[in-house]
């Protein structure tokens with residue numbers, strides 16, 4: 001494990017002052033998803049009966065809505081475009097191309113969340129010095145989505161994109177915190193437009209149910225600039241990474257040169273879910289515990305845990321390890337029943353929906369964990 005950053009300022013001076021959540025208007029329930037997948041599997045097995053019989057191909061196993069809810073806690077997911085996903089001849093979303101002079105899809109959903117975060121932070125675009133777009137995938141390499149967003153919102157300063165899979169949101173907030181601490185920016189807009197559905201293999205029974213689309217945004221700024229109703233001192237940040245092939249997507253810009261099929265199963269999201277579960281849970285629990293003790297805190301001092309949302313059983317296990325008992329829904333809210341796994345955005349959806357009831361002095365932790373492996377946390381205290 002490479003411990004990249006642990007910081008503990010005596011007085012923070014840096015605050016999280018606003019949060020925005022944009023939820024796509026369309027959703028797919030487990031039942032709808034399973035019905036389409038099973039129809040596809042049946043058709044596939046019929047069409048390939050001879051090859052399956054000869055042992056040249058594996059038959060597609062059937063999926064079940066009950067399994068999905070029990071194994072993951074997911075009941076439904078939001079998607080940017082439903083069209084195409086449930087079509088057994090397509091099994092992927094249809095997102096029409098846009099001209100270069102039109103706003104790109106990812107910038108559009110980034111802006112949707114950014115406007116809400118700016119409003120909640122009581123900020124104008126002119127107050128922002130930098131834009132970070134950080135997510136599991138960007139739809140192109142350049143120009144950066146962050147610069148497109150910066151231009152569309154009329155923000156001065158600079159913007160850049162970052163990719164850190166499941167920890168893209170927390171690591172993006174870390175960079176904003178450091179920029180404010182270094183004095184290179186006084187207010188930073190961090191956006192996580194997680195457009196996961198184009199990378200989901202809807203033909204794979206073991207992973208077709210895991211992901212959803214969403215966009216979240218956060219304003220991080222100097223405490224003396226803060227004018228928001230609900231703001232949080234950032235007491236400290238901590239990040240760690242350790243290399244693992246257990247969650248992987250191989251599609252990239254070199255795929256064209258290596259003649260790799262962009263539809264191949266290993267080009268899309270794939271994982272060894274059991275191993276991820278076993279390896280990441282203890283790492284995340286230890287990470288949070290170490291981070292808290294570096295600040296003289298224990299798990300019992302936390303009013304709320306805004307945890308990564310990949311699997312409800314992971315969240316229950318991690319909070320139980322730390323608290324010695326099950327966390328209540330009030331202590332560690334779950335949003336993945338409705339949103340599914342939204343790559344890096346889950347902990348910030350939970351924060352967005354469940355923070356306004358905290359009172360001054362209440363402390364909480366925002367923590368991501370997953371692909372990389374990567375773990376990122378922020379300890380925050382209501383002002």
Ligand code: CO8
Pocket residue numbers: 062063064065067068071072136165166196197199200205206207209211247269271272273274276277310311314341343344369370371
């Ligand atoms: N329907 C019915 N049965 C199923 C299904 C299904 N859909 N899927 C599996 N089964 C069967 C299996 O075949 C197996 O049967 P058998 O025992 O006969 O072999 C049985 O159910 C149990 O299978 P598993 O052991 O695989 O099931 P688990 O209980 O482990 O649950 C999970 C599977 C839900 C995937 C679980 O392992 C899990 O959630 N693990 C952690 C996953 C995780 O956190 N992953 C991180 C994801 S990465 C991330 O968050 C961001 C990445 C970047 C974004 C990518 C965007 C696309």
